Amino acid sequence: QVHLEESGGRLVQAGGSLRLACAASGRSVGAHALAWHRRPPGTPEREFVAAISRSGSRTYYADSVKGRFTISRDNAENMVYLQMANLKPEDTAKYYCAATPFEDQMTTRGDYWGQGTQVTVSS
Numbered sequence: 001q002v003h004l005e006e007s008g009g010r011l012v013q014a015g016g017s018l019r020l021a022c023a024a025s026g027r028s029v030g031a032h033a034l035a036w037h038r039r040p041p042g043t044p045e046r047e048f049v050a051a052i053s054r055s056g057s058r059t060y061y062a063d064s065v066k067g068r069f070t071i072s073r074d075n076a077e078n079m080v081y082l083q084m085a086n087l088k089p090e091d092t093a094k095y096y097c098a099a100t101p102f103e104d105q106m107t108t109r110g111d112y113w114g115q116g117t118q119v120t121v122s123s
Contacts, residue, residue: 006114040090
């Protein structure tokens, strides 16, 4: 079992920056790839945002955030971060942290999920 808890979401103006954090706990956190997904308002499905491999050596991004968002992890502290810059109103969503032991599926699969943190970008 891996427990995930997100923090850092808030209201921010377009063009601003924000850093989300996800604290992971439980067995073998370091054996899991970690990712961020988001659910925009009024949509039923979460969409992939960014993912990072167990070692942190590989990262993947959705095209919509590439060049603006950066995912990182601190395995010593069992944390994963999402640094967001040049935020746009269309980035408004609830952001979720996810973990999976299946690294080859880290952009699409989440075996463990946090409760999410709300990011609202005003125009």
